Amino acid sequence: MRTFAALLLKEEKAIFTSPIAYVVLSVFLVIMGYTFTLTLFVSHVPTLVHLFFQIYVLFLLTVPIITMRLVAEERRLRTIEILLTAPVSEPAVVFAKYLASLSLVVLMLVLSGAYAITLAILGQPDWGPIYSGYLGLFLLGAALVAVGLMTSSLVSNQIIAALLSLSLFLLLWIIDHFGWMLPDPFDALVVNLSLLVHFTPFATGSIFLSDAGFFISVALLALFLSVRALARR
Amino acid sequence: MPDLVAVDWLVKRYGPRLAVRGVSFAIEEGEVIGLLGPNGSGKSTILRVLAGYLPPSAGSVRIAGVDVAADSLAARMQVGYVPEDAPLYDSMRVGEFLHFMAAIKGVAPCAARGAVNRAAERLELGPVLGMPIGKLSRGYRQRVAIAQALVNDPPLLILDEPTNALDAYQVIAVRALVRSLAGRRTVLVASHVLTEIERVASRVMILLDGRLLTTDAMREAGQARQLRLRVGGPQPAVLAALRHIPGVVDPAPAGDPESYLVEIAPGRLTAADLARAIVGQGFALSELVEVKPDLERVFLDLMRRASAMQANAA
Numbered sequence: 149m150r151t152f153a154a155l156l157l158k159e160e161k162a163i164f165t166s167p168i169a170y171v172v173l174s175v176f177l178v179i180m181g182y183t184f185t186l187t188l189f190v191s192h193v194p195t196l197v198h199l200f201f202q203i204y205v206l207f208l209l210t211v212p213i214i215t216m217r218l219v220a221e222e223r224r225l226r227t228i229e230i231l232l233t234a235p236v237s238e239p240a241v242v243f244a245k246y247l248a249s250l251s252l253v254v255l256m257l258v259l260s261g262a263y264a265i266t267l268a269i270l271g272q273p274d275w276g277p278i279y280s281g282y283l284g285l286f287l288l289g290a291a292l293v294a295v296g297l298m299t300s301s302l303v304s305n306q307i308i309a310a311l312l313s314l315s316l317f318l319l320l321w322i323i324d325h326f327g328w329m330l331p332d333p334f335d336a337l338v339v340n341l342s343l344l345v346h347f348t349p350f351a352t353g354s355i356f357l358s359d360a361g362f363f364i365s366v367a368l369l370a371l372f373l374s375v376r377a378l379a380r381r
Numbered sequence: 382m383p384d385l386v387a388v389d390w391l392v393k394r395y396g397p398r399l400a401v402r403g404v405s406f407a408i409e410e411g412e413v414i415g416l417l418g419p420n421g422s423g424k425s426t427i428l429r430v431l432a433g434y435l436p437p438s439a440g441s442v443r444i445a446g447v448d449v450a451a452d453s454l455a456a457r458m459q460v461g462y463v464p465e466d467a468p469l470y471d472s473m474r475v476g477e478f479l480h481f482m483a484a485i486k487g488v489a490p491c492a493a494r495g496a497v498n499r500a501a502e503r504l505e506l507g508p509v510l511g512m513p514i515g516k517l518s519r520g521y522r523q524r525v526a527i528a529q530a531l532v533n534d535p536p537l538l539i540l541d542e543p544t545n546a547l548d549a550y551q552v553i554a555v556r557a558l559v560r561s562l563a564g565r566r567t568v569l570v571a572s573h574v575l576t577e578i579e580r581v582a583s584r585v586m587i588l589l590d591g592r593l594l595t596t597d598a599m600r601e602a603g604q605a606r607q608l609r610l611r612v613g614g615p616q617p618a619v620l621a622a623l624r625h626i627p628g629v630v631d632p633a634p635a636g637d638p639e640s641y642l643v644e645i646a647p648g649r650l651t652a653a654d655l656a657r658a659i660v661g662q663g664f665a666l667s668e669l670v671e672v673k674p675d676l677e678r679v680f681l682d683l684m685r686r687a688s689a690m691q692a693n694a695a
Contacts, residue, residue, distance in 0.1 A: 150484060150490065151484065151485050151487065153484075154481055154484035154485050155485060157481075158470075158473075158481055161473075162470075162472065165472060225468055225471075226464065226466070226468035227468050227469065227470055229429075229434055229462075229464045229468055230462075230464065230468060230469065230482075230526075230529070231485075232433075232434055233429075233432040233433055233434045233457060233460065233462040233464075234457060234482065234485045234486050235454045235455075235457040235458045235485070235486060235487060236454075236485050237454060381434065381435060
């Protein structure tokens with residue numbers, strides 16, 4: 149446990165002493181602030197639905213930047229050799245990197261909570277969709293970070309890792325458009341791989357176990373593949 | 382002394398390429414072993430397998446009785462590994478990095494400060510403990526890399542090319558450190574620099590193209606006798622005559638046109654016999670000197686023999 153705590157602390161420091169974290173946070177808050185202000189003053193409705201979809205898109209664009217260096221950089225600089233010749237297991241290394249990156253995503257969500265508080269001060273929002281929206285965003289973030297970590301484990305160039313993650317995310321975003329064109333039963337199979345299909349119910353106030361299960365399954369599969377990729381050397 | 386390291390028929394493949402081809406050796410506790418070989422001969426691969434970074438493709442590697450493939454984490458507890466070129470976390474401060482390494486190597490929290498201080502003191506890292514690793518000189522980086530390997534006081538220390546790109550003063554310091562560890566800890570040093578190995582190791586293993594040519598080059602150096610001759614006459618005729626003398630092994634030209642190096646098989650031929658045989662064949666012998674055996678000669682001989690065997694096999 150102490151070993152894991154040391155690994156996690158190292159990863160947290162690496163993330164929060166890097167300018168990337170602050171650039172990502174700043175861009176996120178500026179765009180969110182603009183969207184929130186605009187939608188609030190235009191619609192005069194105390195809802196965060198638009199904001200949730202905006203965060204969804206921003207996650208697809210920013211998570212690859214957060215995760216790209218996680219393993220790829222360690223491989224490029226060969227520090228992975230120092231790390232993995234110490235008595236630490238690959239799952240511990242992967243999980244520490246995962247939790248550290250996820251903590252930045254959670255921080256982004258926590259900071260966006262200011263908009264919910266603003267709504268509460270200015271009006272009487274329906275809290276159900278807000279809670280479900282945040283739960284959906286957390287699950288989405290957890291799945292995206294795991295996939296980003298997986299691509300970073302596969303290559304030693306962080307730019308390639310970021311582009312690979314981004315391509316995967318964009319594919320999983322729009323895959324339902326292709327799915328509808330396919331014959332039965334392939335259409336349902338492909339449509340169910342869509343991130344948007346599983347996120348939309350959360351954003352609009354509905355929680356289905358199948359949607360939560362999808363994000364959790366993607367995260368677990370990606371973490372498993374990350375461990376396998378790290379063990380392949 | 383019991384064996385701390387036992388390597389039995391180790392094979393390592395990278396895809397279709399064989400990097401290590403059936404290597405076997407043992408290292409006793411307290412030995413300082415040199416692993417010598419040209420670049421690309423498989424030294425780093427063997428060290429990485431011993432350090433638990435690479436799994437063996439075949440064969441077994443046991444460190445302090447623990448199989449590195451079956452129980453990699455327990456085996457890694459026994460090893461302090463310093464990779465080539467000291468890859469370290471540049472953004473971390475030296476003290477912070479050593480504390481981190483102590484924590485992941487299982488040093489108890491109450492003992493961590495003492496362990497880090499001892500390693501830092503031994504490697505004279507006191508002045509740079511608060512500095513980011515990225516701002517250190519190469520010499521200090523190497524010392525930090527060795528300090529992290531020693532922080533949990535492992536019985537086996539593995540150093541891969543520890544003097545690469547260091548200046549003369551730093552090379553002397555690293556050499557002195559390795560010598561100071563002899564007896565108290567088992568050390569395995571890999572290098573392609575022959576003089577480095579010769580100065581620090583009590584036993585030298587020589588590796589070529591993934592094969593171990595000898596597990597004790599110094600002993601081989603002590604067994605064979607080499608003589609330098611100065612013989613008048615055409616070189617091909619002299620070489621042919623030397624080859625026909627029973628007990629003469631591998632006669633070869635040595636520098637100037639009349640000088641030759643020959644190895645004589647102990648017990649079969651004396652220097653006086655050789656002198657008589659040369660003169661008896663009508664050649665003028667003007668010098669016969671015994672050459673002190675050294676690692677360089679053994680290394681070159683083994684390389685030459687291995688190349689000849691490969692050529693014959695082909």
